[in-house]
Amino acid sequence: xxxxxxxxxxxxxxxxxxxxxxxxxxxxxxxxxxxxxxxxxxxxxxxxxxxxxxxxxxxxxxxxxxxxxxxxxxxxxxxxxxxxxxxxxxxxxxxxxxxxxxxxxxxxxxxxxxxxxxxxxxxxxxxxxxxxxxxxxxxxxxxxxxxxxxx
Numbered sequence: 001x002x003x004x005x006x007x008x009x010x011x012x013x014x015x016x017x018x019x020x021x022x023x024x025x026x027x028x029x030x031x032x033x034x035x036x037x038x039x040x041x042x043x044x045x046x047x048x049x050x051x052x053x054x055x056x057x058x059x060x061x062x063x064x065x066x067x068x069x070x071x072x073x074x075x076x077x078x079x080x081x082x083x084x085x086x087x088x089x090x091x092x093x094x095x096x097x098x099x100x101x102x103x104x105x106x107x108x109x110x111x112x113x114x115x116x117x118x119x120x121x122x123x124x125x126x127x128x129x130x131x132x133x134x135x136x137x138x139x140x141x142x143x144x145x146x147x148x149x150x151x
Contacts, residue, residue, distance in 0.1 A: 001095070001097065001098070001134070001135060001136065001137065001138060002041070002042065002043075002097040002098075002132070002133070002134055003045070003090075003097075003098055003100070003114070003132075003133045003134070003135075003138060003143065004038065004041070004098070004099045004100070004127075004130060004131065004132050004133075005100045005102070005107050005110060005111055005130070005131040005133070006031075006057065006061070006099060006100065006102075006107075006128070006129070006130045006131075007102065007103065007104060007107045007125045007126070007128060007129050007130075008023070008027070008031070008033060008049075008051075008053040008054045008056070008057040008101060008102070008103060008125055008127065008128070009023045009024070009026075009027030009028060009029075009030040009031040009053070009056075009057050009060075009127050009128045010023065010026050010027035010030060010127040010128070011022045011023055011024060011027055011053040011127075012024055015052075018051070018079070019050070019051045019052065020051075020052050021051070021053050022052050022053060022056060023053050023056045023057065023138050027053070027057075027127060027128070028056075029151075030128035030151040031056075031057050031060045031061065031128050031151075032060060032064060033128065033151040034061075034108075034129075034130045034149060034151055035060060035061040035064035035065065036064065036129045037149055038061065038064075038065060038096070038099065038130075039064070039065065041097070041099045043065065043067070043097050043098070043099055044069070044089055044096040044097050045069060045072060045093060045096050045097075045098045045099070045101050046047075046058050046061060046062060046067060046069070046071045046072065046098075046099045047071075047072045047074055047077065047093070047097070047098060047099070047102060048071050048072070048073055048074070048077065048100075048101040048102070049073075049074075049077035049078050049079075049080065049102045049103060050073050050074075050075060050077075050078070051078060051079075053103075053105065054077070054101045054102060054103065055071070055073065055080060056100075057101050058071045058101040059071065060100070061099065062111070063129060064113065069150075072121070074089065075144075076089050077100060077101070077102040077103075077104075077106065077148055078102075078103065078106070079103040079104065079105065079106055080105075080106070081102075081106050083106065083109045083110045083113045083119070084113075084140075086100075086106070086110055087110075087113070087114075087138055087139065087140060090138040091137075091138065093138075094138055104125055105122065107123075107125045107126060107129075107131070107132060108122035108123045108125045109122045111123035111125070111131050111133070111145065111148075112118055112139065113140050113141075114135075114138065114139075114141070114142070114143040115133070115141070115143055115144070115145045116141060117140045117141025117142075118140075118141075123145075123148065125148075126150050128150075128151045129148060129149065129150045129151075130149045131145060131147075131148045132145075132146040132147045132148070132149075133145055133146060135148050136148050
């Protein structure tokens with residue numbers, strides 16, 4: 001299984017609430033740079049947080065890749081989601097090559113959990129950072145961090 005974890009691009013700091021924050025022009029440019037790296041990769045599914053900035057990020061990637069499958073929106077990829085819950089949900093996608101689009105602190109904690117097996121080593125992820133992991137199953141401590149790209 002290949003797993004890519006993408007933090008959304010830079011977002012406006014002001015909105016009615018955190019879930020409604022939109023990408024800035026700079027954030028869109030960041031996402032396009034990260035999306036370019038995914039061209040030609042064996043991606044089967046894009047799964048995204050329901051927050052606006054993550055949806056916008058996923059849609060930009062979807063467009064750049066000319067991806068045919070719809071974006072899957074799930075409630076378990078929000079900023080404060082439990083990484084263990086994410087792993088249990090990912091179990092049903094373990095035969096796919098998946099892109100997750102989400103937020104800090106979740107993305108850093110998730111990479112740390114998948115690679116190191118615990119939360120003590122959260123991976124620093126700036127806006128539009130893209131982590132590439134590989135392993136047989138999405139289990140704590142059993143995936144290898146192949147690369148991390150910051151736009």
